[in-house]
Amino acid sequence: MTLWLLGTQLDRAGDYLDDHDRVLLIEASAFADRRPYHPHKLTLVFAAMRQFRDDLRERGLTVDYRQVERFGDGLDAHFDAHPGDELTVPRPAAHGAASRLRELVADRGGTLSFVRNPTFLLTPSEFDEWAACRTTNDPDTYRLEGFYRWMRRETGVLMDGEEPAGGEWNFDEENRETPPEGWEPPEPPRFEPDETTREVASWVDTAFDTFVDADEAAPFRWPVTREAALSALETFVDARFAEFGAYQDAMVEGEWAMSHSLLSASINLGLLRPMEVIERAERAYEAGEAPINSVEGFVRQLLGWREFVRHVYRRSMPGMADANQLDQTAELPPAYWTGDTDMTCLSEAVGHVREHGYAHHIERLMVLANFALVYGAEPGELNEWFHEGFVDAFHWVTTPNVVGMGSFATDALSSKPYASSGSYVNRMSDYCSSCPYAVSRDTGEGACPFNSLYWTFLREHEERLRGTGRMGLMYSHVDDKDAAEWDALEERAARVRELARQGEL
Numbered sequence: 001m002t003l004w005l006l007g008t009q010l011d012r013a014g015d016y017l018d019d020h021d022r023v024l025l026i027e028a029s030a031f032a033d034r035r036p037y038h039p040h041k042l043t044l045v046f047a048a049m050r051q052f053r054d055d056l057r058e059r060g061l062t063v064d065y066r067q068v069e070r071f072g073d074g075l076d077a078h079f080d081a082h083p084g085d086e087l088t089v090p091r092p093a094a095h096g097a098a099s100r101l102r103e104l105v106a107d108r109g110g111t112l113s114f115v116r117n118p119t120f121l122l123t124p125s126e127f128d129e130w131a132a133c134r135t136t137n138d139p140d141t142y143r144l145e146g147f148y149r150w151m152r153r154e155t156g157v158l159m160d161g162e163e164p165a166g167g168e169w170n171f172d173e174e175n176r177e178t179p180p181e182g183w184e185p186p187e188p189p190r191f192e193p194d195e196t197t198r199e200v201a202s203w204v205d206t207a208f209d210t211f212v213d214a215d216e217a218a219p220f221r222w223p224v225t226r227e228a229a230l231s232a233l234e235t236f237v238d239a240r241f242a243e244f245g246a247y248q249d250a251m252v253e254g255e256w257a258m259s260h261s262l263l264s265a266s267i268n269l270g271l272l273r274p275m276e277v278i279e280r281a282e283r284a285y286e287a288g289e290a291p292i293n294s295v296e297g298f299v300r301q302l303l304g305w306r307e308f309v310r311h312v313y314r315r316s317m318p319g320m321a322d323a324n325q326l327d328q329t330a331e332l333p334p335a336y337w338t339g340d341t342d343m344t345c346l347s348e349a350v351g352h353v354r355e356h357g358y359a360h361h362i363e364r365l366m367v368l369a370n371f372a373l374v375y376g377a378e379p380g381e382l383n384e385w386f387h388e389g390f391v392d393a394f395h396w397v398t399t400p401n402v403v404g405m406g407s408f409a410t411d412a413l414s415s416k417p418y419a420s421s422g423s424y425v426n427r428m429s430d431y432c433s434s435c436p437y438a439v440s441r442d443t444g445e446g447a448c449p450f451n452s453l454y455w456t457f458l459r460e461h462e463e464r465l466r467g468t469g470r471m472g473l474m475y476s477h478v479d480d481k482d483a484a485e486w487d488a489l490e491e492r493a494a495r496v497r498e499l500a501r502q503g504e505l
């Protein structure tokens with residue numbers, strides 16, 4: 001009997017580890033040949049697997065580590081050594097993966113069964129129980145708030161008996177501040193790569209075509225072991241958690257990490273369990289190390305959003321990956337790869353991705369996805385771009401976030417698009433002050449590109465959007481514009497598109 005763990009299931013606390021004769025890990029490299037992933041993402045995934053192998057062996061477990069091109073090759077080798085073996089694997093999150101794996105195993109004369117995936121809090125049937133109890137007019141749409149409150153009550157996290165800790169379910173009003181001038185967040189930890197990780201990094205550098213060349217990226221810094229991930233969690237709680245809430249939506253030039261935790265990759269790979277991170281956050285609140293707005297804001301992301309998107313994705317696939325309710329078809333502008341643009345906001349956000357394989361949530365949503373949305377980019381291409389560029393990106397998490405939230409290609413997750421003009425960026429960042437474009441102007445040469453794209457986007461999709469929740473105010477501004485203003489907006493938007501296509505925006 002063999003426990004098969006995938007590269008995103010590196011959870012050594014699993015109580016199933018000791019119930020099996022051996023652990024199988026298959027390091028298949030063909031996926032990395034198919035797309036230009038960020039070198040840090042490839043280094044992270046392969047190094048974390050190898051470190052995990054060594055860690056399990058040190059604990060006395062038998063580990064079969066197969067380095068192959070394709071999964072099937074790894075299974076061939078496994079069944080040559082253990083004919084007819086019974087395999088168990090935690091249920092994978094990617095759509096269709098469970099049936100693909102089962103087929104691969106059955107073709108080789110083995111059997112495969114699934115156990116609870118410890119990298120998520122809920123099993124599919126637990127989420128489905130919540131979904132079945134909702135009162136909704138449309139069973140294919142899901143809204144976070146009800147789910148989140150249900151999760152708080154079910155788990156007792158941040159609850160005072162029946163009431164939410166601090167007296168409110170959310171503290172969003174306190175979480176939209178921008179830091180004072182001169183504010184600098186503490187530098188996030190950098191985990192110096194050891195020999196195993198350095199070896200992987202240089203193999204990645206020579207073996208694959210990547211999102212950026214290794215020497216264009218910053219030095220690799222991500223935790224690849226559980227010890228390092230735990231240390232990253234502690235450093236976050238000690239140094240940045242207190243300010244996380246207030247500056248959650250803020251952006252500051254030159255600050256790629258702000259006060260975010262940078263823990264998503266560790267959690268998505270199984271190095272940290274979501275509940276242990278949530279419990280650490282709760283303890284910080286109880287010990288007075290972080291205020292309620294930070295703690296609730298953080299818990300909402302992990303107990304709420306992460307579980308929510310994982311299961312809405314599961315229930316909305318396969319349609320979600322190809323959804324495109326606004327019929328957007330434009331190719332992404334080259335600036336998404338080069339970072340070469342005068343727009344400070346876009347150049348900062350793409351620069352962070354190129355350097356670190358990471359940009360924080362508000363840059364992902366309100367700069368990278370928002371620009372692609374108002375520009376008219378095809379949601380599937382944007383999803384691929386996120387998938388390739390980010391260290392924490394996997395199909396189950398990019399698809400709902402990029403196709404659902406960012407592109408509004410389906411209304412499964414939200415009732416309105418996260419579309420905004422430059423005024424949002426201006427309110428939440430200092431980017432506009434150094435930008436050669438004028439955020440105050442909508443039209444003419446030098447006007448902020450976001451503005452004309454935003455207004456023409458609203459007009460183009462009026463039929464679909466005017467009646468949707470909370471868009472009334474925006475459409476009252478649309479109604480106020482006269483024909484001459486629309487002509488100038490259309491002209492500026494066309495010019496912006498042309499410059500973007502030529503890589504000259």
Ligand SMILES: Cc1cc2nc3c(=O)[nH]c(=O)nc-3n(C[C@H](O)[C@H](O)[C@H](O)COP(=O)(O)OP(=O)(O)OC[C@H]3O[C@@H](n4cnc5c(N)ncnc54)[C@H](O)[C@@H]3O)c2cc1C
Pocket residue numbers: 260261262263264265267268298301302305306307309359360361362364365369386390392393394397398401402405406
């Ligand atoms: C367009 C877009 C693309 C995204 N792509 C990814 C992705 O590829 N991988 C990924 O893990 N997250 C993704 N997210 C969600 C979120 O932006 C990241 O989880 C977060 O920025 C990671 O940084 P952090 O660990 O510093 O997060 P923090 O801001 O410190 O948040 C804490 C944790 O909450 C979880 N979380 C927060 N929001 C979400 C969410 N919407 N979905 C899932 N988990 C969430 C993450 O585990 C994160 O570590 C995306 C969001 C958007 C809008």
Ligand code: SF4
Pocket residue numbers: 343344345346421422423425426431432435436437438439448449450
């Ligand atoms: S002016 Fe427009 S393009 Fe420049 S940083 Fe502000 S929002 Fe971005």
